[in-house]
Amino acid sequence: MGATYIHCGAERHLGRESMGMVMQRALPACAEELRARYAGAVQTVYLDPPFNTGKRFEMKARIGEKGYRTGSPTLSLPAYEDLWPDREAYLAMMRETLTLARDLLKKEGTLFLHIDCRMHAHMRLLMDEVFGEHNFLNEIIWSYQSGGRARTYFPRKHDVILFYAKSRAYYFNLRAVPIARSEARSNHMKRGVDADGRTYRSIVSAGKEYRYYDDEPTYPGDVWDDVSHLQQKDPQRTGYDTQKPVRLLERIVACATQEGDLVCDLFAGSGTTAVAAANLGRRFLCVDQNPLAVAVMGKRLSQTAAGRPMGVCFDVEAPCGADDCTVEAEVFPAITSYTVRLIGFDSPKARRAGIEGLDAVDQWYAGFVQGDAFRSCAASVRTVGTPALKPALEMPVCGGEPCIMIVDIWGNRRFYLPKRRY
Ligand SMILES: C[S@@+](CC[C@H](N)C(=O)[O-])C[C@H]1O[C@@H](n2cnc3c(N)ncnc32)[C@H](O)[C@@H]1O
Structure with missing residues (x-):
């Protein structure tokens, strides 16, 4: 199951x-x-x-x-x-x-x-x-x-x-x-060094000298x-x-x-x-x-x-109704944390596109359901630096039912209660 x-x-x-x-x-x-x-x-x-x-x-x-x-x-x-x-x-x-x-x-x-x-x-x-x-x-x-x-x-x-x-x-x-002072744009100006040894570029306009010091920022x-x-x-x-x-x-x-x-x-x-x-x-x-x-x-x-630290709130219209995917996931308790494991994912839509199993999963999150809201505590997302999904996520024991969210390659979010191993 x-x-x-x-x-x-x-x-x-x-x-x-x-x-x-x-x-x-x-x-x-x-x-x-x-x-x-x-x-x-x-x-x-x-x-x-x-x-x-x-x-x-x-x-x-x-x-x-x-x-x-x-x-x-x-x-x-x-x-x-x-x-x-x-x-x-x-x-x-x-x-x-x-x-x-x-x-x-x-x-x-x-x-x-x-x-x-x-x-x-x-x-x-x-x-x-x-x-x-x-x-x-x-x-x-x-x-x-x-x-x-x-x-x-x-x-x-x-x-x-x-x-x-x-x-x-x-x-x-x-x-x-x-921004950095651009060499190219000030090369029509005269270069100079003041009494303190600071280098500058200068331009004279209407008899007045304007100095632009190299160590001062420009905007x-x-x-x-x-x-x-x-x-x-x-x-x-x-x-x-x-x-x-x-x-x-x-x-x-x-x-x-x-x-x-x-x-x-x-x-x-x-x-x-x-x-x-x-x-x-x-x-x-x-x-x-x-x-x-x-x-x-x-x-x-x-x-x-x-x-x-998961400081972002997502307000998303998640799909309702029946789901045609199959997910294998389980949760193990410890004293202060849960370990949640994602074992398998099968999506008919992905299979039709020639994509098998967990390859159709782009991100997964472990957290809790509270009311109708999912609160995420730990995440595994595929990136060029981290191409493989983590098989297990640790999350603290706090209020609510342990739950996982799966985001597939189409951006669909689905929520599942993992099988309890306790
Ligand atoms: C030009 S892109 C924005 C790109 C963005 N600045 C970035 O750096 O990735 C425009 C975005 O507007 C969204 N969009 C278009 N019409 C919209 C609508 N009526 N309501 C909400 N979002 C819309 C599209 O889904 C698309 O992601």
Whole structure:
């Protein structure tokens, strides 16, 4: 007999729950729920919405231990569709989302809207409408080298990030994002050494000398060309199409928030905003409609400082009803801990795709059920660094029934009560 399938409405990790929240929800249907829970609580919102590209995006998932060890086999899984009946439908969705984002912000709050040349002009006008023209702060150009090589027009090598405040009382700290002084950009200046031996570059303008010391930090302007796009082999890559670099989000989070502030991303994808927020000691609220995105976020967060003590809460619409998978799992008690072992997994869907047994499992967690919530205490997730799943997890003896959560390669979460060996 295998482990018993149970239905859980939500999954919650033990620990500092306030560190972060990941919600699997579709906009704009969840707008009222988010307003009821978070209106006026968010310090900054970053939005990287679909760009109205007319494309279907995918995730390249590595399969099983061999897939993570050698890069093959992989499976292309549908991530999300950026298809709209017409431009009006896209703009209507964006108007509702921007209005929601404005309502979630504190009066000191700001919003960064990431967009490209397709919808940029429309978004600038829409932002003026929703946030007010007087609250416009910057049109940041994120310039990069990667991408296609057009021949019939200049290759498109930048995205635009529109930066708006909710009110004139907004918080912004440029000093929090120093960058290295670029040799290339200051080589038109005269080099000098002052009486204390400090080297500087100088320029004379309107009869006045301006000195820029080499040992003083400089700060980014509104053209960001020092943050590269993720290269094919970048270790940050999760396989999720349209993933943005953590460095880009760290710059945004660092200048727009302070430690402990709440950062929100309503199109969270692979969870780059959550990772940046966690790295910088900010709390996060991340929303995405796609179970695969939530699964990728779970995995990334379990590897950050915030995720390690399981300080993240996942609010996910888990499937209800009957389950057609078979799971072999058992739990052994000790005095202060349980050992939970995952022995086998069989999924008809995986078998149809040629994937056998535990190769279809991408992550598993041991924890408790309390009411309809799963509280995770220990995790094993496949990564390039740890391709094999741990066969056993240790968890403390505390309230609730020992339970495991299995996340398959499609991002589906299932909960089972392991067979008791006591
Ligand atoms: C461009 S991607 C975000 C990528 C992300 N910044 C990252 O670094 O991985 C857009 C995301 O929006 C999600 N999405 C699209 N429409 C949505 C909707 N109506 N509600 C919630 N999420 C949506 C998609 O599932 C996708 O993951």
